Amino acid sequence: MIELKNIKxxxxxxxxxxxxxxxxxATKCNLIIGASGSGKTVLMKCIVGLFEPDGGEILYDGNNxxxxxxxxRKTLRQQIGMxxxxxxxxxxxxxxxxxxxPLDMFAKMNAKQKTDRAMEVLERVNLTGAEKKYPAExxxxxxxxxxxxxxxxLNPKYLFCDEPNSGLDPKTSLVIDKLIKEITHEYNxxxxxxxxxxxxxxxxxxxxxxMHQGAKEWEGSNNDIIFSKNTELNNFIFASDFLKDAKDMxxxxxxxxxxxxxxxxxxxx
Amino acid sequence: MNFxxxxxxxxxxxxxxxxxxxxxxxxxxxxxxxxxxxxxxxxTIVVIISIFLGAVTTVQTAYQLVTPFVPKSIIAVIxxxxxxxxxxxxxxxxxxxxxxxxxxxxxxxxxxxSEQIDALKMMGINTKTYLILPKIIAALIVVPxxxxxxxxxxxxxxxxAGQLSGILPTSIFDEGLMQxxxxxxxxxxxxxxxxxxxxxxxxxxxxxxxxxxxALEIGRSSTKSVIISCILILFADYVLAAILL
Numbered sequence: 001m002i003e004l005k006n007i008k009x010x011x012x013x014x015x016x017x018x019x020x021x022x023x024x025x026a027t028k029c030n031l032i033i034g035a036s037g038s039g040k041t042v043l044m045k046c047i048v049g050l051f052e053p054d055g056g057e058i059l060y061d062g063n064n065x066x067x068x069x070x071x072x073r074k075t076l077r078q079q080i081g082m083x084x085x086x087x088x089x090x091x092x093x094x095x096x097x098x099x100x101x102p103l104d105m106f107a108k109m110n111a112k113q114k115t116d117r118a119m120e121v122l123e124r125v126n127l128t129g130a131e132k133k134y135p136a137e138x139x140x141x142x143x144x145x146x147x148x149x150x151x152x153x154l155n156p157k158y159l160f161c162d163e164p165n166s167g168l169d170p171k172t173s174l175v176i177d178k179l180i181k182e183i184t185h186e187y188n189x190x191x192x193x194x195x196x197x198x199x200x201x202x203x204x205x206x207x208x209x210x211m212h213q214g215a216k217e218w219e220g221s222n223n224d225i226i227f228s229k230n231t232e233l234n235n236f237i238f239a240s241d242f243l244k245d246a247k248d249m250x251x252x253x254x255x256x257x258x259x260x261x262x263x264x265x266x267x268x269x
Numbered sequence: 270m271n272f273x274x275x276x277x278x279x280x281x282x283x284x285x286x287x288x289x290x291x292x293x294x295x296x297x298x299x300x301x302x303x304x305x306x307x308x309x310x311x312x313t314i315v316v317i318i319s320i321f322l323g324a325v326t327t328v329q330t331a332y333q334l335v336t337p338f339v340p341k342s343i344i345a346v347i348x349x350x351x352x353x354x355x356x357x358x359x360x361x362x363x364x365x366x367x368x369x370x371x372x373x374x375x376x377x378x379x380x381x382x383s384e385q386i387d388a389l390k391m392m393g394i395n396t397k398t399y400l401i402l403p404k405i406i407a408a409l410i411v412v413p414x415x416x417x418x419x420x421x422x423x424x425x426x427x428x429x430a431g432q433l434s435g436i437l438p439t440s441i442f443d444e445g446l447m448q449x450x451x452x453x454x455x456x457x458x459x460x461x462x463x464x465x466x467x468x469x470x471x472x473x474x475x476x477x478x479x480x481x482x483x484a485l486e487i488g489r490s491s492t493k494s495v496i497i498s499c500i501l502i503l504f505a506d507y508v509l510a511a512i513l514l
Contacts, residue, residue: 050387074394077392077393078392078393086383104295105291105292105295106392
């Protein structure tokens, strides 16, 4: 479990994170959602140590990451996988070399074992056959999948994904969401995802934190969102009429008033 | 940011890059890669500049020696000493500051902007040790080698130009090369080469590593790093001359 206690972060006079406390549940898909500029990326970068918070504590399974010595942090980081918004693949390396890199750096394996392990995770993310290509030669969705493969190759305990669906079409976004959810349960990882993709929220959000103007505005599950009366959350999530209608349908479905599939079939006939 | 903030951060960067490598084999591979990038890829420009500079020095020195009382072999002495003391170390390193410096700054800047440095950090790698230290060591290995090569080629270019233009025959040029040779000058020239190698690797690394913004800022920091490296080379040139000569 990852726990945040009273995290604060400012840049100059601008307070970006305001006293955020939250517990991310172990072995589940935890989502941080919020509008652009709400502080979700800064919060994630504070959690992984890319930014130092101005105040508060971050606990990884009870270990205080905030006051941890750099050497201990480095050891802990080997248990963390991260998928970056732009994938952050190394341009000069092939797909396979990108995935093997963490193994080369840290794993005590021979070359064949490393290649086998890298091929195994590439197969898991459905990228068999692309291993000799360079990042410049593959699509955005494939880059994300290589990023996921690189993040999980060392069997991490924690997986962080910063806007995994940004720049992807809806269909590819679904594939990435499904993949992240599956590997979270397969590898028993605690996954934290930054997103403002509504489909991700409803499909894979087992625990959701809603950030608004640097503060935690709301938390709950994807089903709780439907019944939430929080105005800021509703304005953010159900911004269009189409989404408002979808929310009403889902609400009726969850209340058992309609059997979605059956009633819809009848209505559409 | 003011000058002292930059200086402090630069010194901290140098301190923080001294740490035990996570994996010696990968660091060695990176060092070899950088030796190739900095040394081999700069070879063509160093060869061309050195030969032509040697040739021009011979022709211009001959042009300025108007008195018949000075033996022509002195042209070789001037070409040799000029190259050992000044032209090879300083001019070649100013050129390398442009060639190598801009490459280092833009490579690191691009890695910073595309979050590749963050990705390395997230893996538990000391990014300063992995990305900057091999570049500095590689520069300290190959730049003095390039300077020695430039000295040899510069003198050879001067000798060739002397012969081709009929200013002085090779036998007299060779005779001049043997006159009043001071081995300390080679030590002085190499001291400069090591100092400049440090400057042209660390300054661009600093500007590239800490770049903020986008593609425009990468270009700006690359240009800034080249300008500052050149100024520091000229400043160090004077300081070393004042101290060592």
